[in-house]
Amino acid sequence: MTLEPGMGDSTTLTGMRCPYCAAADTRVIDSRPAEDGREVRRRRVCPGCDHRFTTYERAQLPLLVGKRDGTTDPFELAKVRSGIERALGGREIAPGVIDDILERVEAAAHDAAPQVASEEIGRIVLDGLKQADEVAYLRFASVYKDFQAAQDFEKEMATLDD
Ligand SMILES: [Zn+2]
Incomplete structure (x- = not known):
């Protein structure tokens, strides 16, 4: 399966590479709205090296x-x-x-x-x-x-x- 940006359809594997060990995928362990709902913060863990990190998702209007x-x-x-x-x-x-x-x-x-x-x-x-x-x-x-x-x-x- 090919994961294109924004096309991930799995709730566990997301196509987000680990910034520590560069493993090809990481797992979302927590997901919560922030900035009054204009942002979603996801806490992720790498199955390869166990490092945790956070990603921030914001709507990007196609202007x-x-x-x-x-x-x-x-x-x-x-x-x-x-x-x-x-x-x-x-x-x-x-x-x-x-x-x-x-x-x-x-x-x-x-x-x-x-x-x-x-x-x-x-x-x-x-x-x-x-x-x-x-x-x-x-x-x-x-x-x-x-x-x-x-x-x-x-x-x-x-x-x-x-
Ligand atoms: Zn890792």
Whole structure:
């Protein structure tokens, strides 16, 4: 029998490798909800070396980014970060700015689950950069693909005078 991640159908053998001796399987000896039910903690024992350890299971929402052309991509925060960094082209911005923006993007994506619009992500990034660094903001606005349409870009430029 092949066990794929998340496909285990046995209550005793789970396909979770022992972190101590690397035995291929371990047994669950206790399983209880934690974090107000958002997490399940399992106490496991290795039949090979008798070591005990704990695993934490959390729901992973399959978040998607909906693009303008109607297609979707898996939501990846790392992609958003590299998009911002690429657009900034090495321009130094205050430490923490990108992290703050990414936190807001992540929160918005989870609120919009299972799908967040790429324009929404772009808007949050622009918003965060506008407050932090005008040049970075303009660079991102001009590079970010959803703002390439001249009209969008002009609209963004116009709001700079606020
Ligand atoms: Zn072991």
